[in-house]
Amino acid sequence: MLGHSHATxxxxxxxxxxxxxxxxxxxxxxxxSGAGHLGIVDLLLGTFLTAGAALLPDAxxxxxxxxxxxxxxxxFLCKIISKVSGGHRHATHSFAFVGLxxxxxxxGEHWLGRNFTLGLVFFLLALAVRALHLCPPGKGFQSYSVVxxxxxxxxxxxxxxxxxxxxxxxxxxxxxxxxHLAGDCLxxxxxxxxxxxxWRTCIPIIERTGNRxxxxxxxxxxxxxxxxxxxxxxxxxx
Ligand SMILES: [Zn+2]
Numbered sequence: 001m002l003g004h005s006h007a008t009x010x011x012x013x014x015x016x017x018x019x020x021x022x023x024x025x026x027x028x029x030x031x032x033s034g035a036g037h038l039g040i041v042d043l044l045l046g047t048f049l050t051a052g053a054a055l056l057p058d059a060x061x062x063x064x065x066x067x068x069x070x071x072x073x074x075x076f077l078c079k080i081i082s083k084v085s086g087g088h089r090h091a092t093h094s095f096a097f098v099g100l101x102x103x104x105x106x107x108g109e110h111w112l113g114r115n116f117t118l119g120l121v122f123f124l125l126a127l128a129v130r131a132l133h134l135c136p137p138g139k140g141f142q143s144y145s146v147v148x149x150x151x152x153x154x155x156x157x158x159x160x161x162x163x164x165x166x167x168x169x170x171x172x173x174x175x176x177x178x179x180h181l182a183g184d185c186l187x188x189x190x191x192x193x194x195x196x197x198x199w200r201t202c203i204p205i206i207e208r209t210g211n212r213x214x215x216x217x218x219x220x221x222x223x224x225x226x227x228x229x230x231x232x233x234x235x236x237x238x
Contacts, residue, residue: 010054052124053176102174
């Protein structure tokens with residue numbers, strides 16, 4: 001699937017969860033009250049951050065567009081992740097990876113505090129900017145400099161609103177990664193969801209990555225669905 005479809009599917013998953021799930025699901029393992037909803041600010045921040053997190057599994061693809069999100073730095077990191085994880089669509093496209101990023105987010109917030117939270121916010125915003133084509137295309141400086149500037153501006157804006165340890169952030173990161181896996185399972189290559197076991201899960205509806213169905217039907221539907229669900233979630237706030 002294209003980065004754009006992954007990002008919009010992440011946003012859709014977040015807004016659907018906000019409507020369907022109790023607050024305690026978002027804040028697990030911190031014990032929530034079990035009642036109430038996410039605040040409007042958290043709802044909107046979470047939409048962008050889950051969209052960014054929906055790109056994380058493709059960190060194993062050094063030639064993908066996401067690899068160039070922060071220029072040579074991210075390209076180098078993606079090469080390492082690709083080697084360590086066994087290549088494209090192996091370890092990072094599994095339930096184990098979903099658990100790892102969600103737990104890693106919780107641990108980072110818990111042990112490192114606000115600097116970790118803001119660093120992660122910057123990175124996830126950079127991924128969302130790149131995937132949603134809010135920057136010039138390509139691998140060059142003119143592309144990643146725009147990504148960095150927009151992500152820095154977004155992080156400063158969020159700095160004002162976000163708490164030190166947002167209890168919903170590990171959930172958002174895990175949900176984004178999970179939405180990515182669901183999308184890739186719809187393509188003919190599928191995913192090794194149960195890595196390190198070798199079985200591939202695949203329900204091939206999207207025949208070829210980037211085909212017309214994805215560009216003209218799926219992404220616009222995901223975006224419209226996200227806006228409708230967010231509207232519903234915001235208007236039902238007390
Ligand atoms: Zn993927």
